[in-house]
Amino acid sequence: MAQPRILILGAPGAGKGTQSQKITDEFDVDHVTTGDALRANKDMDISDMDTEYDTPREYMDRGELVPDEVVNAIVDEALSAADGFVLDGYPRNLEQAEELDEMTDLDVVLYLDVSEEELVHRLTGRRIDPETGEIYHVEYNPPEDPDVEARLEQRDDDTEETVRERLRVFRENTEPVIDHYDEQGDLERIDGEQAPDEVWADVKATIEDAA
Template sequence: MAKLLRAGGRSSTTHLFSIITSKSRTFSSCSTINHETDLKAPPPSPSVLDRKSLPLRHDHHPVQWVFLGCPGVGKGTYASRLSNLLGVPHIATGDLVREELSSSGPLASQLAEIVNQGKLVSDEIIINLLSKRLEAGEAKGESGFILDGFPRTIRQAEILDGVTDIDLVVNLKLREEALLAKCLGRRICSECGGNYNVACIDIKGENGSPGLYMAPLLPPPHCASKLITRSDDTEEVVKERLRIYCEMTQPLEEFYRSRGKLLEFDLPGGIPESWPKLLRALNLEDHDDKQSAAA
């Protein structure tokens, strides 16, 4: 069962990821689980975590959470909202990679080739980027974290599990056709960096399964003419990322399920439908959201 949330961990973030870096080369290759995966399969059985076991939280006590889910499922959106609600940093390794790509650092050209082919970035590179981010955050007084995009393999999870206690792993799920449409609809404002989505997803329910509607997240007028598409958001690359996720990352579900830390959440629609239900699954309250709804 997930531990009660707490600050800290076994060590400071600087020490934590210096240990990860030093240990990353000592672990054996990624453990394998014989696990056939079908993204079109019916929703999984209920999570091993009972949401009633999670304490209702009203404070901003630091947490140590991980968000799992296929590319494009919305990990960044919901992790960022929870980050603001709980007062802990949201650390997305995808953002760290893109920041490095836009820099003139020594990794930029190497990362560009990896990302444009839809491949996973190596453990060593990700750990290096995470280490720098956490050290910078610690210098600013940050504590706790919500990790998004790490770990992606059992090897990474073993490294992380060996040096810190993850309190909870939230696994977001969405139908494959919706995932593909979301990824292909993503847009970024080239001026302000805002993230938007032009896809209007409307999937009719069949054979007793519910329908799914996700409205587009359109930009304000001053950004509309400045939208660009990420270089890795092509149909070929997105499908390759989903394939790699199926082969390498979904076994993480069993890894964390066996440790009683996995909370599985099927997204019922867009943010208006999903956000309040996710809060209920986590036994959280968003007073600002309630006040907005009341207004």
């Protein structure tokens, strides 16, 4: 498989970004995320759609959610321009999954399986250096410099209350997507609680086996 078409699923904190970067490097494919695709196509003409605004930019500038219809079209455009890809952050709901089925034939669907308590531990332990923007973790990746450690801050969306709400929303919206691919026999579950290198070994082997 020279340039596979891969979908990676997982809750916030499951490690999708880390594994997606490794996939792009190893298999020479594009990393397609909804956010990047939206930013790259924010001036796309959507006047032919039954939407309130004529470009995605107008939704984004107002802080409003871009309608599914527009997101679907942008993702379709991004995937059609890629010889191979790892798709991260889409589909977020069953309707989008059904749209994706119409857009492309996936070679493999990966699901990074991590328990809620481990996800909470990972996300609530994250800290940011306000001066550099570097991300650390109080247990897994603390800074070596005590001055850096002293100025680290926890982001508002990394408090336990906020994290658990994000995970609740993920379960509500995205678990039907996981079930969708599982019922089709396409879902490959990866134990996301292993060390990152062990997760990567399983991810790489799974993609190669799908060739």
